[in-house]
Structure formats: C-alpha cells, structure tokens
Amino acid sequence: MVYRDKENNISLKEINKKNILKIVIDMGPISRIGISRELKISRPTTSAYIAELIEDGLIEEIGKSDSTSAGGKKAVLLQFNNRAGYILGAMIGVRNIRVALTDLGSNIIEIVKFPTEEWLGPDAVINKLVSGLKGVIKKSRIDKEKIIGIGIGATGIIDSKEGLVIFSPNLSGWENIRLKKIIEEKIGIPTFIENECRVQAIAEKNFGLARDVRDFVCVETGTGIGTGVFVDNKLLVGNKGMAGEVGHLITNLAGNRVCHCGNVGCLETLCSITSLLEDIENDIKKSGKSSDYNKGGLELEDLFALYSDGDEIVTRNVDNNAEYLGIGISNTIKMFSPELVIIHGEVIKFGERYLSKVKESVSKNTFPKVKSDYDIRFSELGENVGIIGATTIVFDNVFDLESSNIAGHYIIKKKLSRI
Numbered sequence: 025m026v027y028r029d030k031e032n033n034i035s036l037k038e039i040n041k042k043n044i045l046k047i048v049i050d051m052g053p054i055s056r057i058g059i060s061r062e063l064k065i066s067r068p069t070t071s072a073y074i075a076e077l078i079e080d081g082l083i084e085e086i087g088k089s090d091s092t093s094a095g096g097k098k099a100v101l102l103q104f105n106n107r108a109g110y111i112l113g114a115m116i117g118v119r120n121i122r123v124a125l126t127d128l129g130s131n132i133i134e135i136v137k138f139p140t141e142e143w144l145g146p147d148a149v150i151n152k153l154v155s156g157l158k159g160v161i162k163k164s165r166i167d168k169e170k171i172i173g174i175g176i177g178a179t180g181i182i183d184s185k186e187g188l189v190i191f192s193p194n195l196s197g198w199e200n201i202r203l204k205k206i207i208e209e210k211i212g213i214p215t216f217i218e219n220e221c222r223v224q225a226i227a228e229k230n231f232g233l234a235r236d237v238r239d240f241v242c243v244e245t246g247t248g249i250g251t252g253v254f255v256d257n258k259l260l261v262g263n264k265g266m267a268g269e270v271g272h273l274i275t276n277l278a279g280n281r282v283c284h285c286g287n288v289g290c291l292e293t294l295c296s297i298t299s300l301l302e303d304i305e306n307d308i309k310k311s312g313k314s315s316d317y318n319k320g321g322l323e324l325e326d327l328f329a330l331y332s333d334g335d336e337i338v339t340r341n342v343d344n345n346a347e348y349l350g351i352g353i354s355n356t357i358k359m360f361s362p363e364l365v366i367i368h369g370e371v372i373k374f375g376e377r378y379l380s381k382v383k384e385s386v387s388k389n390t391f392p393k394v395k396s397d398y399d400i401r402f403s404e405l406g407e408n409v410g411i412i413g414a415t416t417i418v419f420d421n422v423f424d425l426e427s428s429n430i431a432g433h434y435i436i437k438k439k440l441s442r443i
C-alpha cells in the first residue's frame with residue numbers, strides 16, 4: 025500500500041532503472057542478460073543502467089551462475105543489496121510493543137519487546153515507543169542516516185494517508201492521535217502507520233502463505249478481533265480505514281457484554297481472549313473447583329496445556345471460542361469470498377484441534393449446500409509478523425516500484441549517496 029502525495033514526471037531512463045530494480049528484487053539472483061530479456065531493452069543499455077544501480081549501492085554482484093550463456097561464458101549474477109539501507113518497524117499491541125531494526129528485506133537485526141501498559145494513556149505509550157525506537161537505533165550502532173523510514177502497525181481504526189489513529193477501542197484514550205507527525209517530529213525519520221491486521225496481511229502477501237493468493241483474509245484474534253483483507257491483489261482500506269473491523273460486527277443480539285467500542289453484542293464480546301478468560305473463570309467458580317486451578321487470575325498461557333490435557337471446563341470454552349471465531353470467519357467469507365483465510369494471534373498455540381473446530385463451524389455456517397473453495401490455515405510467520413509487515417510498508421512507500429512515480433527512487437538515491 026503506497027500513500028502518494030502526487031504523481032511526478034519520470035524519464036524513460038528512470039522508469040527502466042526502477043524496472044531493473046523490480047526484476048532483481050522479484051527474480052534475483054539474475055544475470056544482466058536475463059534482465060535485458062525481461063525488460064526487452066538492449067544489453068549495453070541494460071548494463072549501463074545496472075552500473076549506475078551498483079554505484080548507488082542498490083544492486084550487488086554475487087558470483088557466477090552454474091549454467092553458461094549462449095556464448096559459453098558463465099554469467100555474473102546480480103541481487104538486490106538488502107543492506108543498502110535500514111528500516112525501523114514497530115507494533116503497538118494491547119499487551120506489548122515490539123520495536124525492531126531490519127534491513128531492506130525486512131530481516132530483523134535488532135528487536136526489543138516491552139509491555140504497552142495501555143492504561144497509562146497515549147502520551148506515555150508514545151514516549152515508550154519513542155524510547156524504544158531510539159534504543160534500537162543506538163543498540164544497532166547503525167547510522168541514523170541509513171534508516172529510510174519507520175513503519176508502525178497499531179491496533180485500532182487508522183487513517184494511513186493522514187497518519188492518524190482515529191480510534192483504538194482497546195488502547196485507553198487513543199482518539200484522533202496524529203501518530204505519524206508526532207513520531208516524525210520526535211525521531212526525524214519519515215514515518216508510515218497502518219492498522220495491525222492490515223500490516224499482518226501485507227506480511228503474508230510478501231513473505232507468507234498468501235504470496236501467490238489474490239483474495240485472502242487475515243484474522244487476528246487477541247484482546248480484540250480484526251481482519252486484513254486483500255481483494256484481487258489489493259489491500260482493502262476503505263474510506264476512513266474502517267474496512268475489516270469484523271470484531272465489531274453485531275453478532276450476539278441477546279448479549280449484554282459491552283464492547284470496548286461502546287456497542288453491545290459485538291463478535292469480540294463473544295470470542296476475544298478477554299471474553300474467553302472471563303467465561304472460563306465464571307465456569308470454574310460455578311463448578312466449585314477453584315482450588316483445582318490454584319489461583320484466581322487465569323492467564324491465556326495457562327490454557328494451552330489445560331486444553332491439550334482435555335480439561336473439561338477449558339476444553340468446552342475453547343471449543344466454543346473456536347465456534348464463535350468460525351462464525352466471524354464465515355461472515356468474512358460471505359463478504360469477501362477469499363481463497364484463503366489465515367489465522368493470527370496466540371490462539372494458534374491451541375493447535376490442530378482448535379483449527380479443526382474453527383473449520384467445522386465455518387463450514388456449518390457458510391452455505392452448507394455449496395462445496396467450499398476456501399482454505400483456513402494458521403499463519404507460519406511467527407510472532408514478529410507485524411514487524412515484517414510494518415517494515416514492508418516503508419520499503420513499498422520509499423521505493424514505490426509499482427508506479428511510474430520518480431520520488432521513491434530519488435529519495436533512496438539521495439539518502440544512500442550520503443552513506
């Protein structure tokens with residue numbers, strides 16, 4: 025997703041150089057001849073542009089190919105130089121903030137994680153984030169000038185174009201926070217922000233299960249529930265960034281739990297992790313077996329073993345949670361008709377039984393008479409998926425390889441010429 029201010033004119037040469045970069049990133053390692061064939065421009069011209077890109081530090085030679093070209097010589101292979109620059113990524117979750125420094129390929133070099141303590145309010149949380157970002161820069165010993173941007177994923181309704189957190193139901197006091205502007209002022213590096221679930225979807229599209237999938241939905245389940253949606257290869261954002269707020273679809277008309285968003289009966293009130301823990305604790309109290317669970321404040325981490333051991337109360341409630349999540353996923357399938365649904369969040373640790381319960385519920389609730397043509401899987405990108413997505417947003421915006429906009433290439437060239 026690229027947030028562009030305006031189109032600029034670009035020369036044919038710059039277009040070709042951007043196309044070479046794109047080919048090297050998508051298809052590399054690749055030879056000069058291979059690039060020339062892909063681009064359909066002459067070999068000398070291709071070589072001249074490649075020489076400039078090598079001088080800029082964006083492309084590097086990495087030895088020779090095993091096979092020979094028509095002339096019998098082994099061709100020198102080229103690849104994108106991921107260490108030509110660096111990116112800062114951050115994820116503001118309800119429980120934790122993660123801050124990392126990656127190379128241009130979103131490979132993590134330094135990472136720190138600390139509690140959000142969201143109840144302290146936006147000023148305190150932003151100060152923590154800023155210290156985290158500064159700390160990671162310092163620890164990495166990388167010159168700040170080499171950092172091309174900061175990408176931040178945050179929970180809530182986010183207007184990425186404006187760099188604004190409109191409202192975050194699960195972070196106290198986050199209403200109309202100009203996060204992009206604040207971070208740019210405090211750190212002095214161009215900053216891009218996006219909703220947590222969309223950031224995860226971007227990571228799946230670039231590095232995960234959705235690389236070759238045009239229509240897919242990522243479902244995050246945690247303190248809240250949200251989705252990141254790609255339709256026909258494009259990230260769905262909507263007018264004010266509200267698209268995909270599945271957790272706040274009114275699902276339980278008979279419910280009386282008030283959601284953090286202010287409504288009653290949202291999907292989140294049925295099957296967020298907070299509701300799951302509350303339901304289990306109520307059932308434990310009712311059963312009179314509190315002593316078996318040895319403490320009042322049950323944590324999510326306690327549930328994984330209890331579920332795999334078949335504890336009656338935990339199993340019943342977690343299975344119910346899977347069924348509710350299945351209803352939510354079924355609703356998103358009816359809205360977006362995805363080929364793939366990817367589940368994110370700590371519920372993955374409940375394992376295959378949980379996934380099969382979700383699938384059962386989805387198939388029961390989604391046109392039972394129509395043969396299903398979607399797949400539902402757990403994400404394989406691990407707990408740093410958000411960081412991977414957030415840094416990808418920076419790369420996409422700065423390099424802007426999909427458009428004929430010159431800005432991206434000049435920004436990176438100008439930055440890198442100082443290195």
Ligand SMILES: [Zn+2]
Pocket residue numbers: 271272283284285286287290292
């Ligand atoms: Zn709600």
